[in-house]
Amino acid sequence: MPKTKFQEIIFTIMMVFMMVYFMICYNIALNVGSMTNQVFLDAFHELVIMGPIAFILDFFIIGYLAKKKAFQIVNLEKDNPFHLVIAISIVSIILMCPCMSLVATLLFKNAGSQIIAIWLQTTVMNFPMAFFLQLCFAGPIVRFVFGKIFNENRA
Incomplete structure (x- = not known):
């Protein structure tokens, strides 16, 4: 996990890239009706x-709120770190x-007057x-790669 502001920026960039890229791929595939090689290229746009x-x-917003809420939920004196x-991930x-x-x-989405309905559906x-x-892919992969980059030792 990040220990400095620089590390936090790098971690966030890595996580955002993975999550956003694959969520875009998912949404494009939903929109066109199938997963194709073109979806991976279109996602970069x-x-x-x-x-x-x-x-x-x-x-600037969500990370702070997620950490604040997570520290209210988890008791580090009693719970596994x-x-x-x-x-934090779930929040x-x-x-x-x-x-x-x-x-x-x-x-x-060109939602027009259906913006609320389309936003909720999306x-x-x-x-x-x-x-x-x-929880199953981006988080573990980013934490693993981040740990390797910053030579974090795991107990």
Whole structure:
């Protein structure tokens, strides 16, 4: 886990890239009806827009709120420290998914007068994927790579 502001920036960039890129791939595949090689290329066009938005949102707002709430849930004197990591991840998903779904709805869905309905549908469709992507793939991979980059020793 990040120990300095520089490490926090690097960690956030890594996490945002993985989460946003694969969530974009997921949404494009949903929109076109199948997963194709073209989806992976098309996702980069949206990544240049969605990535910075997700970084700013996570680094300056959501990350702070997620940590604050996680420390209210987890008691580090009694609980395994990894419970804090899981709590931060889950609260981040709960906050980021609706926010990023709203951004995607506004920028890419041409929702018109159905903006609330389409935003809610997008959030509901994205939440399960964001949850499992974060907890099972992106989170563990980013923490592993981050630990290797910054030579964190694991007990």
